[in-house]
Amino acid sequence: MSKIIVRGGRKLTGNVKINGAKNAVLPIIAASILGSEGESVIHDAPPLDDVLVINKVLQSLGIQVEYDQQVIRVRAEQITTCEASYELVRKMRASFLVMGPLLARLGQARISLPGGCAIGTRPIDQHLKGFEAMGASIELGQGYIEARVKGRLKGAKIYLDVASVGATENIMMAASLAEGTTIIENAAKEPEIVDLANYLNAMGAVIRGAGTGIIRIEGVEKLCGAVHTVIPDRIEAGTYMIAAAITGSDLYMENAIGDHLRPVISKLQEMGVLVEEDENGIRVRATGTLRAVDVKTLPYPGFPTDMQSQMMALLMVADGTSLVTETVFENRFMHVEEFSNMNAQIKVDGRTAIVSGNSKLQGAKVCATDLRAGAALILAALAAEGETEISGTHHIDRGYVSIADTLCELGADIRRVSPPQEVEEEAVEIGFFNIQPTLA
Template sequence: MFEKIILRGGKRLSGTGKVGGAKNAVLPVIAASILASKGISRIYNVPALADVYTINEVLRHLNAKVEFDGSAITVDAQADLNAEAPFEYVRKMRASFLVMGPLLSRIGRARIALPGGCAIGSRPIDQHLKGFEAMGAKVTIGNGYIEATTNGRLKGANIYLDFPSVGATENIMMAAVLADGETLIENCAREPEIVCLATYLNAMGAKIKGAGTSSIRITGVKELTGASHDIIPDRIEAGTYMIAAAITGGDVFVENAVSDHLRPLIAKFEEMGIIVEQQLNGIRVIGPDIIRPADIKTMPHPGFPTDLQSQMMALLLKAKGTAVITETVFENRFMHVEEFRRMNADIK
């Protein structure tokens, strides 16, 4: 583990940056793989990140067979599954909680340690539990664990989310695919990662319509079968490369960047006078000599992504004029401001 990173700046970036698979897409897909009581799943374009290794260990603890070669994962979950994801795994990564929906759906019970692994906000899980209870699960919380059980299969339900939570949308969607009847999730998340998960589940035999819109309709099926699936490119990684090119006045081609996933950033770039060329297999960004200011307000997708807010603040520090950044998604996501001030940034 590096103790520090030394940067020697002042140079324009040029060349090509290749975007890998999206972390926020691969983790729910890996969790969903345990829904397959038949067949083997093969997941491609997987980033070799610590969170991926952690969720692989969670699946192994649940009695799934998992192999990872650094870019592809094979999951065999045909054996009887364990119902518990212990604290030693879940404390490292909140996304471990995403196995609750699949476990409830497939074996009718789940015992998951209360999640940790996040320093940028409270990220409550009440919307997940609200969905499970609406589908007939009995949920209890105590001794650091959340336990949920069902009497038979989950039942389809109409569920309205108080906030378009990505994690809740994913967890409820995974719970609903094997439920009796039809489930309607309203005011749900619309992120590309939701579409990626729904595409995988449908390849396994699920019946999901509306992913990418504010309402998702799921008709439960009797069983799912393992399937092959490619993880979408990471839009936050792509956006970070694009912002780095703009900051340095560079000329960078971001390979695998998907324009449709980056509309809010591209719109702001055009407002700021940054040149964006959308090409078949990526996006080219050319940073201008003078950057115009633009106000930013983070919102759930398709609004401006909160995960690019700090990078945009760095870019706006180069703009000729004043810009206002409003964070609406996470309450603690201005911790980088003090570090910018230490570098003589004028931020109020």
């Protein structure tokens, strides 16, 4: 198993080029299934493990996918099966986003149940409620969900009980090819929803209101491939912003969009960190003592749950006690135990973590329990005394492009060590780029 080894205490300086957003590119690749004519060309697709997995899902459906130099080309004229297997869906829950496009395009989809994960049970009832409202029948059996519709899906009014990002995306994609108008009420408002709607509209869809709580989709008969550039990753940007703050450094996040990061920027400013925005990015400078602040995660435009663990790392070294409340996922405090191994003082009471500041963090052997927990451990390690060894790096690879190399170039003492056999396996995986589709 590969490990990331960090020796804390170094200042960072320089420019970080923010990659395309993982959570935007995954639904956009899934939406390419809807294009029955022409090629889709997706620019700024970050080279992440999750992107390789969704590409493999499409290839397993018989769709042509090529990936080179951060550009993905998809041709979905031919689809040979409507089934996404357990082997692929278990690797990444977002694979379930192919359900809506397959159902709309083929009238049938059979997808392995995505199951829960370290951060919560993560049900899909709102996705299914949407498909059923559009006329699909849903059956569960042998670990698979099968959805079918006779003819086309029908437009419907769908109120989401929770403003789910994935359900909004899945329903929006399905509704794009439905007969008539679909209205999603209590829709999620994340920037990634707007990016997906822009891509679908470029394919020929008619979607209005993305980014608000009410999205209106006029179904069309056909969608075609389109050219699109993915938005910058607000969570990657936010993570490097905290790297600057926790190390008392000065970093510029090139491409980062301030409007997508309002709650993170305002919390950093409340803590006494200097944040300056211009049209090309965001500069973050830590100038002295960090003040404790309370943070509560909420759907967009609230504070993102995907930044909760990184923010907690910063609050561990702030002056005073902070409360961190997680309202989006019921079990997203797995990092607390790992932080405690680094000498942090945190108590969890239900959905709130009480973080005592001024911790003198110590290097330790710790484990990334999920993607953002892994990033947060790296951040804590940058501020800790001595050496931290982080295992579970496969979680981190899902969402950060070469984070150890990037931090090393900025001045951190960080390296990744992989046993020789694993280096070989990684090379084989990279060989996956540009291969022709294989059938399931």
